[in-house]
Amino acid sequence: DVKVTQSSRYLVKRTGEKVFLECVQDMDHENMFWYRQDPGLGLRLIYFSYDVKMKEKGDIPEGYSVSREKKERFSLILESASTNQTSMYLCASSPTGDRGPTDTQYFGPGTRLTVL
Amino acid sequence: GQNIDQPTEMTATEGAIVQINCTYQTSGFNGLFWYQQHAGEAPTFLSYNVLDGLEEKGRFSSFLSRSKGYSYLLLKELQMKDSASYLCVVADGSYQLTFGKGTKLSVIP
Numbered sequence: 001d002v003k004v005t006q007s008s009r010y011l012v013k014r015t016g017e018k019v020f021l022e023c024v025q026d027m028d029h030e031n032m033f034w035y036r037q038d039p040g041l042g043l044r045l046i047y048f049s050y051d052v053k054m055k056e057k058g059d060i061p062e063g064y065s066v067s068r069e070k071k072e073r074f075s076l077i078l079e080s081a082s083t084n085q086t087s088m089y090l091c092a093s094s095p096t097g098d099r100g101p102t103d104t105q106y107f108g109p110g111t112r113l114t115v116l
Numbered sequence: 117g118q119n120i121d122q123p124t125e126m127t128a129t130e131g132a133i134v135q136i137n138c139t140y141q142t143s144g145f146n147g148l149f150w151y152q153q154h155a156g157e158a159p160t161f162l163s164y165n166v167l168d169g170l171e172e173k174g175r176f177s178s179f180l181s182r183s184k185g186y187s188y189l190l191l192k193e194l195q196m197k198d199s200a201s202y203l204c205v206v207a208d209g210s211y212q213l214t215f216g217k218g219t220k221l222s223v224i225p
Contacts, residue, residue, distance in 0.1 A: 031211060042217035043159075043203070050211055058212065090158060104149065105213065107158035 003027070004108035006091055012114045019078040021111050023091030031094045032074035033058075033105065034066060036087040043090065049074055050096070081115045088112050118142045120216035122204050127222045128194055136189045136219045138204035149205040150178050150189045153218065159203055162189070191221075199223045 007022035025032065033048040035058075045058030047066040055066050063085060067075045074093075078085055089112075092105040120140045128134040140148070147166040151159035165171055165180035165187065177190040189202055204216040 040217070043215040045212055048211055056211065104161050104164065106161070110156075110158050112156075 004091060004093055004106050006089075006108040006111050008111050009109060010112050010114075012116065013078075013081050014116050015082060017078075017081050017115075019081050019113065019115075021076040021078075021089055021091075021113070023074045023076070023093075023108055024072055025074075025093040025106070025108075026072065027093065027095070027106070028071065029093040029106075030071075030096045031105075032068065033092040033094075034064075034074065034076045035090045035092065036060070037090055037110075038087050046076065081113075083115050086113060086115045118206070118208065118214040120204055120206060120214055122202075122216045122219045124217070125220045125222070127224060128191075130194055130196060130223055130225050132194050133190065133192050134194060134221065136191075136202050136204075136221065138187045138189075138216060140185050140187070140204070140206050140214075140216075142206050142208045142214055144208040144210070145182060146207040146209040148178075148180055148187050149203075149207070149213070150176075150187075151203040151205060153201045153203060155200070162202075194223050196223050196225070 004025045034046045035043045037043045049055045049068040065077045090110045091108040094105040095103045097103045122138045150162040153159040163178040170179045175192045180187045201218040201220045203218045206214045
């Protein structure tokens with residue numbers, strides 16, 4: 001079974017703090033993604049990576065950065081957390097296979113981040 | 117642009133059949149996924165269609181018509197545990213997927 005793990009299920013931070021969210025997958029997938037999910041807005045892509053040290057902006061990259069130093073690990077960084085970054089953050093991974101650049105995405109359990 | 121439409125909420129009775137519709141307009145098409153998401157949990161993969169027609173997997177079936185930009189997810193013999201949000205997701209051939217906002221299904225006794 002594909003396993004995607006995230007470092008925390010719940011996190012509470014203060015405005016201005018630097019926040020690190022870690023994601024690890026154990027299936028040797030090329031592609032990794034960070035989303036945020038908010039009520040009424042659905043899943044929105046923040047950043048994705050299709051290879052080690054490669055990153056691409058998604059739909060809402062402002063206020064975020066990412067790091068992928070190893071194939072299995074993809075980190076999301078909030079440089080200076082703000083209250084509007086309170087959200088559920090979901091990490092996903094997928095192989096590059098017959099279905100094109102991205103095959104089925106497998107999601108981690110999510111991190112519910114609250115910024116006070 | 118990319119756009120996916122699906123109903124916001126649906127209610128159905130335990131043991132019944134429910135059909136969740138999805139229409140999409142995307143710049144490219146490389147397949148359509150359905151995901152299930154229980155409250156507070158991560159989405160989990162249900163089905164994938166890339167050719168027209170019906171794919172059946174146990175109690176769940178998914179249909180695709182590429183010419184109409186239309187798909188549906190059919191759930192039979194509904195159980196209480198099927199109460200969840202169902203996400204219609206389109207792959208356009210790039211690295212990104214386009215997610216619908218989800219249909220919240222409530223199964224009542």
